[in-house]
Amino acid sequence: MSTPLRARRNPRNQALVNLEKQVLAALEDMKAVNVRVLDVRGLTDVADTMIVASGNSDRHVRAVADRVVEKAKEMGRRPMGLEGTRDGEWVLVDLQDVLVHVMLPRIREFYALEQLWEAPQASRQKADAKSAKAGRVRKPAAGKTAVSKRGAGKKPFKRRPATRASST
Numbered sequence: 001m002s003t004p005l006r007a008r009r010n011p012r013n014q015a016l017v018n019l020e021k022q023v024l025a026a027l028e029d030m031k032a033v034n035v036r037v038l039d040v041r042g043l044t045d046v047a048d049t050m051i052v053a054s055g056n057s058d059r060h061v062r063a064v065a066d067r068v069v070e071k072a073k074e075m076g077r078r079p080m081g082l083e084g085t086r087d088g089e090w091v092l093v094d095l096q097d098v099l100v101h102v103m104l105p106r107i108r109e110f111y112a113l114e115q116l117w118e119a120p121q122a123s124r125q126k127a128d129a130k131s132a133k134a135g136r137v138r139k140p141a142a143g144k145t146a147v148s149k150r151g152a153g154k155k156p157f158k159r160r161p162a163t164r165a166s167s168t
Helices: 014-029 058-074 105-111 113-134
Strands: 033-039 049-054 081-083 090-094 098-103
Touching (some): 014 049, 014 098, 033 113, 049 105, 049 113, 105 113
Parallel strands (some): 049 098
Antiparallel strands (some): 033 049, 081 090, 090 098
């Protein structure tokens, strides 16, 4: 019997669903652009959901993030953190179970968070489908260590014992 590589997804509780709805309502009220909801349960323990949205200007990004914070406080959920409000290019609102990223389109395109968080899920589903076809179950490689290209073929660095200069 093999153990799964990642823990199974926890079921979504009603409080999480309500929080997501309130955040999405706040984003819609403030006319946030290109809103994406990413379910990251099972990929990270940091949050269950990431919501990524864009604003038209740095002032718009700050206003959208402020509205999300207001809606969360109305629900009795105090944000654990609020980062990036000074510059307004990328504002992160940490609502514990839900992380909200509001950013300018050029910043969003550069960092590509959606691709970053969807890629592991897509590759995991593809690998599971492939192994299910072959009738195999994936197992982690035992005793394997990753070696970077930079260090490939080189001997490990050994520290020499320090020698003292004798004072005569």
